[in-house]
Amino acid sequence: MWDADTVTTPPPGLRERKKQATREALRRAALRLAVERGPDQVRVEDIAEAAGVSPRTYNNYFASREQAIVSAVTADREARIAAAVAARPAGVRLTDAVTEAVVEQYTDTGERAHEALLLITTRTALRDAFLDTTADIEPPLTAVIAERLGDAGAHTARVLAASVAAAVRIALEGWLRPTGNAGTAGRSGAGELVLPSGSLPDRLRAALAPLAPAFDAAEQRTRP
Amino acid sequence: MWDADTVTTPPPGLRERKKQATREALRRAALRLAVERGPDQVRVEDIAEAAGVSPRTYNNYFASREQAIVSAVTADREARIAAAVAARPAGVRLTDAVTEAVVEQYTDTGERAHEALLLITTRTALRDAFLDTTADIEPPLTAVIAERLGDAGAHTARVLAASVAAAVRIALEGWLRPTGNAGTAGRSGAGELVLPSGSLPDRLRAALAPLAPAFDAAEQRTRP
DNA sequence: ACGCAAACTTGCGTGCACGCAGTTTCCTTG
DNA sequence: CAAGGAAACTGCGTGCACGCAAGTTTGCGT
Known part of the structure; x- marks a missing residue:
């Protein structure tokens, strides 16, 4: 059994690497398309196509369209x-x-x-x-x-x-x-x-x- | 001018009261139907119909189907x-x-x-x-x-x-x-x-x- | 009292999240 | 090395969130 020193270092595994590669591809595709055409002109279908997967697979990775774009930054x-x-x-x-x-x-x-x-x-x-x-x-x-x-x-x-x-x-x-600044403080009055x-x-x-x-x-x- | 003692007591306003009535009707309808048929057998269309509004109006009040049911409790x-x-x-x-x-x-x-x-x-x-x-x-x-x-x-x-x-x-x-208890602590080890x-x-x-x-x-x- | 402006409601259309079932791909065990 | 089994990808179908552009109601000012 491998060394359990760090939390996130199980044996990489070919399967897992492809998964991360797909995730990364989706990230990049989403960000690139969003920058190119503007965020509203990007459909999930476009991102999936650019990453080479089906639209259905897309949201096995991201729960919303925005998450993919944002995750490229975070x-x-x-x-x-x-x-x-x-x-x-x-x-x-x-x-x-x-x-x-x-x-x-x-x-x-x-x-x-x-x-x-x-x-x-x-x-x-x-x-x-x-x-x-x-x-x-x-x-x-x-x-x-x-x-x-x-x-x-x-x-x-x-x-x-x-x-x-x-x-x-x-x-x-x-x-x-x-x-x-909308609806934060109750009635702070002045400043x-x-x-x-x-x-x-x-x-x-x-x-x-x-x-x-x-x-x-x-x-x-x-x-x- | 009315007494501004409590935070949430602007003049009730007939308009606002009807709005709250609709909200309450949706709440009750959602909860009732969820209890009667089980939560998964309730569509937004059903709730809206039971409350006497259009499905489109429904989510002017609630952003998701679940919110209506839950808000009856909260x-x-x-x-x-x-x-x-x-x-x-x-x-x-x-x-x-x-x-x-x-x-x-x-x-x-x-x-x-x-x-x-x-x-x-x-x-x-x-x-x-x-x-x-x-x-x-x-x-x-x-x-x-x-x-x-x-x-x-x-x-x-x-x-x-x-x-x-x-x-x-x-x-x-x-x-x-x-x-x-899923994935909370890192490696707390024993207890x-x-x-x-x-x-x-x-x-x-x-x-x-x-x-x-x-x-x-x-x-x-x-x-x- | 009357009309006007703002707010609420509604129908319609589009894109999306997600369950289900079948197929493919990969890892593991004997 | 081969077969079993699990995990991931995919197509399909359903219900939903939400923008848009009328239509309708409410409440206020003159």
């Missing part, structure tokens, strides 16, 4: 965030490890991805699909946080990971929406311009900051 | 939770106010609703729709929390509310899934039986507990 961000957290030395505060890992993985999105982001912002359906990908970081984050907290804090880890995902989503929402239009890293840090006390408390409970 | 839970929080005296810890309000509103679901919950648990599509309703509590919660924290903690309130929603969702997920099968209130409190330090810190920052 790729395997979840795994990278989890790895980035695990890579931090065990001495640093868990809060800082998570925050820095998130900021790091959301800012270096690459030059090409930034081009695609402009495309995404133009269509609300794509924006929503993009925002939904923040939920994907939850399981890997749960795993690495649980590792630091020990088995006693298993479901604490789950809650913290979900909270991080929620905070990231909020940061992204605000970032993607320079104008038009609504809490953050004029900060950069993405700033927004991420600001959104994660309120969770720091919860992380600290959870972390200290494991080392009295 | 009703206006969001508003009730927010009201329950606001009703607590200003002296108690914000954490406790929120936790108790959530527990209160999720446990007294009523006798009839419990019958419907059994129906919901039988179909994963309905379960998912039910879990998605937890996101609805986020905006009202943001409002009441922001009210306590003052305008300085506006986006802190947003993050906390989202975290609460996430925690509630986790609690409900675990509660609705007595068996079969996975963190909570054998606690009651819903217990699960809610357990899920919200890790957030308490964050609430306390935010609250204290407003009163030095």
Whole structure:
């Protein structure tokens, strides 16, 4: 039996590789077509054809048309965030490890991805699909946080990971929406311009900051 | 001008009342038909017909077939939770106010609703729709929390509310899934039986507990 | 009291998600 | 190495979400 050191390294297997190749082909086809013709002029049938599979197969891989386009940008961000957290030395505060890992993985999105982001912002359906990908970081984050907290804090880890995902989503929402803040606060009355239009890293840090006390408390409970 | 005491009391307006009546009719029709024939034997067309509107109108009110059925159970839970929080005296810890309000509103679901919950648990599509309703509590919660924290903690309130929603969702997920815990922890190794099968209130409190330090810190920052 | 503008409803058409069953491809066990 | 079995791809059919462009109702201003 192979070494079970890392989580995601079973024997590659020819079958699985073809599967990932197909997935990647769909990603690329979806993004390329969306850029070429505009997002609304791309049907699932077109993407499938460009990737060389049947339309039916397409949504064995993606649940919606938008997911394929967006996944070309998000790729395997979840795994990278989890790895980035695990890579931090065990001495640093868990809060800082998570925050820095998130900021790091959301800012270096690459030059090409930034081009695609402009495309995404133009269509609300794509924006929503993009925002939904923040939920994907939850399981890997749960795993690495649980590792630091020990088995006693298993479901604490789950809650913290979900909270991080929620905070990231909020940061992204605000970032993607320079104008038009609809129905958020109840009756805050006067000022609504809490953050004029900060950069993405700033927004991420600001959104994660309120969770720091919860992380600290959870972390200290494991080392009295 | 009318009294602007509570958040949701603009002038009723005859137009709005008919709208709510239609919504309620759809809710009831959806639930009744789902109970009578089983959830899978109910088409949108049937619900619309039973409520006396066209199928097209149906999804001006509900985005999916499942939402109509589920909303008969969830009703206006969001508003009730927010009201329950606001009703607590200003002296108690914000954490406790929120936790108790959530527990209160999720446990007294009523006798009839419990019958419907059994129906919901039988179909994963309905379960998912039910879990998605937890996101609805986020905006009202943001409002009441922001009210306590003052305008300085506006986006802190947003993050906390989202975290609460996430925690509630986790609690409900675990509660609705007595068996079969799929792909949550990374490699926690031995014990996975963190909570054998606690009651819903217990699960809610357990899920919200890790957030308490964050609430306390935010609250204290407003009163030095 | 009357008409106007906005909002709600409706029919129609298109594209899509997904279950089902048959076929092909790959991995594993004897 | 061969056969069994599982997983993935595919065609087909059904129901649904949603944009668009009328038609209809409600409520308000003059």
